[in-house]
Amino acid sequence: MRYSVSGSTATAMMCSSFGGEYLLGADHATGKVFWLRSAWFYNSASEDTVFIMDATLAAATHTAASLAKVKMAVLCASGRTTMVDIPAPGIKFSTSCIANMDASTAATTSGIQLGMAGGNGYEE
Secondary structure (H helix, E strand, O other): OOEEEEEEOOOOEEHHHOOOEEOOOOOOOOOOOEEEEEEEEEEOOOOEEEEEEEOOOOOOOOOHHHHOOEEEEEEEOOOEEEEEEOOOOOEEEOOOEEEEEOOOOOOOOOEEOOOOEEEEEEEO
């Protein structure tokens, strides 16, 4: 059975922290698969790339091992909302849907504030 899921980040994403955040504010239900159908990001600082990855929150750091789990990279312009629509069935996440800003850029002060990134999809 499919259940609709939507949400936004519960904390700010800062590329200087090198850590990831749950794109929908929380982890999806254990034992279920999440399919991401759309995502949005409002970046008030410097242009940066957001990586959407299938990983645990603890493992979603900016390392070669975690970047191997990247499902999509989204270039987010400065001062604009970036929206991404994903065709059916969506992008499959079996661990967690994590968003992580690119920490390799020179603009280490970039950030996406609380609730300014999110997505929707469904669990099954």
